[in-house]
Amino acid sequence: MKFKFIFSVAAISCILATGCCNTSVSSPDGNINFTVKTQEGKAVYTVKDGNQTIISNSALGFIFKGEEAELGAVEICRISTDSKDETWEQVWGEERFVRNNYNEMTVRMKETAEPGRIIDLTVRVFDDGFGFRYSFPDQEALKEFAIAEELTEFRFSKDYMSWWLDQSVPYYEDYGHNTPISQIDTAHTPFTIEAGEGRYFAIHEANLTDYAKMNLVNTEDYCLRAWLTPWSDGTKVYASTPFQTPWRTMIIADDINELAMSRIMLNLNEPNRIEDTSWIRPGKYIGIWWTLHKDYYTWYYGPRHGATTEHTMRYIDFAAENGMSAVLVEGWNIGWDGNWMKNSTGFDFTKAYPDYDFDKVMKYAASKGVQMVIHNEYAANTDHYLSQIDEAYKLYSSYDMHYVKTGNVNVLMDGKEAHDGQYGVNRRRKIVETAAKYRICIDEHEPAMPTGIHRTWPNLMTYEGVRGQEHDAWEPDGGNRPDHMTVCPFIRGLAGPMDYTFGTFDFSNPNYPFCRVRTTLAKQLAQYVVIYSPLQMASDDPKAYEGVKAFDFIKDVPCDWHESRVIDAVIGDYTITARRDRNSEDWYLGAITDENARELNVALSFLEPGTEYIAQIYSDGPDADYESNPESYSYSEMTVDQNDTLHMKLATSGGCAVRFVKK
Ligand code: NOJ
Ligand code: CA
Numbered sequence: 001m002k003f004k005f006i007f008s009v010a011a012i013s014c015i016l017a018t019g020c021c022n023t024s025v026s027s028p029d030g031n032i033n034f035t036v037k038t039q040e041g042k043a044v045y046t047v048k049d050g051n052q053t054i055i056s057n058s059a060l061g062f063i064f065k066g067e068e069a070e071l072g073a074v075e076i077c078r079i080s081t082d083s084k085d086e087t088w089e090q091v092w093g094e095e096r097f098v099r100n101n102y103n104e105m106t107v108r109m110k111e112t113a114e115p116g117r118i119i120d121l122t123v124r125v126f127d128d129g130f131g132f133r134y135s136f137p138d139q140e141a142l143k144e145f146a147i148a149e150e151l152t153e154f155r156f157s158k159d160y161m162s163w164w165l166d167q168s169v170p171y172y173e174d175y176g177h178n179t180p181i182s183q184i185d186t187a188h189t190p191f192t193i194e195a196g197e198g199r200y201f202a203i204h205e206a207n208l209t210d211y212a213k214m215n216l217v218n219t220e221d222y223c224l225r226a227w228l229t230p231w232s233d234g235t236k237v238y239a240s241t242p243f244q245t246p247w248r249t250m251i252i253a254d255d256i257n258e259l260a261m262s263r264i265m266l267n268l269n270e271p272n273r274i275e276d277t278s279w280i281r282p283g284k285y286i287g288i289w290w291t292l293h294k295d296y297y298t299w300y301y302g303p304r305h306g307a308t309t310e311h312t313m314r315y316i317d318f319a320a321e322n323g324m325s326a327v328l329v330e331g332w333n334i335g336w337d338g339n340w341m342k343n344s345t346g347f348d349f350t351k352a353y354p355d356y357d358f359d360k361v362m363k364y365a366a367s368k369g370v371q372m373v374i375h376n377e378y379a380a381n382t383d384h385y386l387s388q389i390d391e392a393y394k395l396y397s398s399y400d401m402h403y404v405k406t407g408n409v410n411v412l413m414d415g416k417e418a419h420d421g422q423y424g425v426n427r428r429r430k431i432v433e434t435a436a437k438y439r440i441c442i443d444e445h446e447p448a449m450p451t452g453i454h455r456t457w458p459n460l461m462t463y464e465g466v467r468g469q470e471h472d473a474w475e476p477d478g479g480n481r482p483d484h485m486t487v488c489p490f491i492r493g494l495a496g497p498m499d500y501t502f503g504t505f506d507f508s509n510p511n512y513p514f515c516r517v518r519t520t521l522a523k524q525l526a527q528y529v530v531i532y533s534p535l536q537m538a539s540d541d542p543k544a545y546e547g548v549k550a551f552d553f554i555k556d557v558p559c560d561w562h563e564s565r566v567i568d569a570v571i572g573d574y575t576i577t578a579r580r581d582r583n584s585e586d587w588y589l590g591a592i593t594d595e596n597a598r599e600l601n602v603a604l605s606f607l608e609p610g611t612e613y614i615a616q617i618y619s620d621g622p623d624a625d626y627e628s629n630p631e632s633y634s635y636s637e638m639t640v641d642q643n644d645t646l647h648m649k650l651a652t653s654g655g656c657a658v659r660f661v662k663k
Contacts, residue, residue, distance in 0.1 A: 464498070
């Protein structure tokens with residue numbers, strides 16, 4: 001009976017497949033409406049939220065390479081509709097369960113004159129935004145083809161203020177820029193718009209597969225247009241039918257929490273393809289890393305070599321004694337001597353330097369129940385890396401080790417192609433899929449901008465792609481700005497996990513005295529809650545943690561959550577985030593500020609009603625200041641419940657980190 005009913009709904013959908021010149025679909029709550037129509041023969045779309053037009057008459061379509069490059073006039077008709085309301089469970093994440101609730105329509109655009117090409121546009125509208133993608137069905141008029149330009153536009157009605165990363169800065173390691181839309185240079189997505197009255201829009205993409213990354217340029221007034229990262233020959237994408245593009249997405253949020261917690265991107269990716277995920281475990285790692293960046297040790301072999309057997313075993317001991325799940329070691333393998341960026345074929349991913357007994361270290365870690373995060377810097381030489389990858393991953397997993405940190409330092413991939421063009425995107429996918437085969441999780445540095453592929457391949461656990469804490473070790477400008485972390489969650493953070501690698505307790509930097517971590521210690525702690533990653537590093541030398549009470553917070557704080565909320569934030573000023581542990585009933589709270597000290601009140605209404613909690617509070621000391629006294633913090637405890645308000649005093653570039661333990 002039920003089957004029959006579903007069948008008749010499908011039949012009605014087909015009847016809708018009649019020619020029309022204006023067709024639309026609305027969100028499940030009816031507020032957001034997406035309309036496709038033709039304007040002078042070209043397909044355009046409009047998006048309204050209630051009575052407000054957010055996007056008006058924006059272009060859809062392509063310019064192809066070769067003859068008859070531009071898609072001519074099209075006629076449009078709706079060929080199907082669908083809707084879904086389901087809840088799925090994440091392998092790891094900011095929240096355990098995700099609701100996927102949308103209405104869908106697919107519109108066929110058919111060129112009216114020769115060659116009569118067909119492109120379908122599938123639109124999904126959610127209560128918090130929309131996504132659409134183009135598909136090119138198998139057809140006589142289009143077999144092999146190349147895209148010269150994707151014409152997708154986002155035409156706004158107003159010159160809103162926006163937050164964006166500059167496309168010309170390598171590896172997305174940029175500060176967020178804050179300008180009107182009309183003044184952007186080529187920008188990355190996520191591209192976040194402050195729409196006034198506490199509302200936000202954010203443009204991004206989902207499921208970037210076999211395609212080039214979408215960047216945005218400002219064309220006229222406040223119209224943004226897609227600009228795909230090109231191949232070295234200028235082509236944007238090579239394809240053959242059937243073919244489909246990633247989803248173009250926009251969050252339409254009524255407040256900053258809705259912006260940060262929108263799951264449109266994940267919902268528009270394919271479900272998890274890894275059956276047994278028992279080896280994919282969120283966790284915290286320490287590592288021989290920060291002391292390399294501060295030049296106490298070297299990656300290369302010599303008298304100051306960091307990755308020695310003994311040194312690594314000390315880290316393993318510390319991890320085992322302090323509940324850290326893994327140890328990262330950089331510089332263990334052959335290839336770091338001389339100019340490794342130029343001579344990347346010198347890297348060997350299975351052969352260690354003479355003072356690093358690979359077998360002994362791996363067995364020692366296994367005996368202590370500690371995982372190794374095995375570092376594979378391949379300097380963007382994927383040809384070389386892929387020639388060794390099977391052998392390397394097989395070796396690592398033979399010791400029951402499941403984590404690899406990849407490095408991609410070199411602006412061009414394989415000396416020729418962009419990191420996030422179609423070539424780079426496909427090369428990286430090959431690495432992730434190979435890793436899954438050998439039960440290896442990836443922490444990808446110098447990644448392509450995340451677009452939710454980690455839903456399908458949850459072994460792709462975290463990514464850099466952010467101006468991370470390494471810049472605080474050596475950057476000539478003095479280190480990351482105090483406001484940086486109050487911006488990150490709302491631009492880059494919308495795309496997925498960030499391996500930012502905080503955890504500094506020792507703020508001295510004698511080798512590079514011009515540069516330093518520019519936060520207080522309490523802010524370092526709070527960042528574990530504010531910034532999401534299923535793998536989090538405690539990046540300081542373990543010596544800095546010994547005997548320090550504040551390290552308890554790093555030990556306690558989870559990296560896998562039942563639910564998460566941005567309680568309050570002003571991008572660029574401050575952020576307060578609360579999250580509930582996935583494996584206990586504890587809540588955690590992190591508050592951070594920019595260069596300005598400030599006092600913040602947080603209503604604890606997120607706690608379970610009728611329940612008392614012990615709040616373990618790590619706050620800035622009364623004399624804390626990120627420049628003159630970053631180490632000063634204080635610890636206190638108090639009993640609270642959901643009717644209480646927590647008053648926090650944050651120092652300059654300070655923070656407050658709280659664990660709420662159910663009584
Ligand atoms: C850049 C990475 O982001 C960093 O973490 C790593 O230490 C260096 N590359 C060397 O591979
Ligand atoms: Ca980096």
